[in-house]
Amino acid sequence: MKNIILIGFMGVGKGSVAREVIKHSEYIAIDTDDMIESMENKKIKKIFQEDGEKHFRALEKKVAHWLQTSVKNTLISTGGGFYKQKNIKDIGLIVLLDSPFENIIKRIKEHPNAVKKIKKRPLLNDMKLAEELYDERRPEYLEMADIVIDVTNKSAYDCAKELLRKVKKHA
Numbered sequence: 001m002k003n004i005i006l007i008g009f010m011g012v013g014k015g016s017v018a019r020e021v022i023k024h025s026e027y028i029a030i031d032t033d034d035m036i037e038s039m040e041n042k043k044i045k046k047i048f049q050e051d052g053e054k055h056f057r058a059l060e061k062k063v064a065h066w067l068q069t070s071v072k073n074t075l076i077s078t079g080g081g082f083y084k085q086k087n088i089k090d091i092g093l094i095v096l097l098d099s100p101f102e103n104i105i106k107r108i109k110e111h112p113n114a115v116k117k118i119k120k121r122p123l124l125n126d127m128k129l130a131e132e133l134y135d136e137r138r139p140e141y142l143e144m145a146d147i148v149i150d151v152t153n154k155s156a157y158d159c160a161k162e163l164l165r166k167v168k169k170h171a
């Protein structure tokens, strides 16, 4: 079993799909944002506020190096900007969760905890800038993905099943 790295825009469902995958497979899952929060003992939002995005990206780099050298047979969900790490292809098979910007935002806004979900993601606070970031990143996501899953109007369970099917076929 090779590592699987879930990439995709903020809020597209990487964490939700990872949680479904582990219910229906032997994979163990980890999340790069969770790792960074526990390393720093600070929420991502606070790291951005107090230490800046540059520091956050340096922490992602440290995590990326550790993943490549030390982690096997694992499903790794990542923050939306993690795909920029230069060694990402050496960590495992890259699976992109893809959906139009409007759909991602609509889904977050439908959540009962929507305000909190948006606030905890500093780069989602300004919707115009977030959309520009989406437009800039999407072609880069598509270019590096080994597998693409369109998550629009699908449950996390269906996305997880599709992921496992496509990963098996890819091997």
Ligand SMILES: Nc1ncnc2c1ncn2[C@@H]1O[C@H](COP(=O)(O)OP(=O)(O)O)[C@@H](O)[C@H]1O
Pocket: 008, 009, 010, 011, 012, 013, 014, 015, 016, 017, 077, 107, 108, 111, 117, 151, 154, 155, 156, 157, 159
């Ligand atoms: N397939 C899905 N269908 C409906 N809502 C979803 C789905 N996947 C994720 N969500 C919702 O979208 C929001 C962001 O999901 P999350 O898994 O945290 O995304 P990411 O890890 O990519 O940032 C959450 O409110 C979650 O409940």
Ligand SMILES: O=C(O)C1=C[C@@H](OP(=O)(O)O)[C@@H](O)[C@H](O)C1
Pocket: 008, 009, 010, 011, 014, 033, 044, 078, 079, 080, 081, 082, 120, 121, 122, 123
């Ligand atoms: O897109 C980004 O650059 C970021 C996405 C976030 O993760 P999610 O994709 O899980 O929201 C988190 O890593 C940080 O706020 C930066």
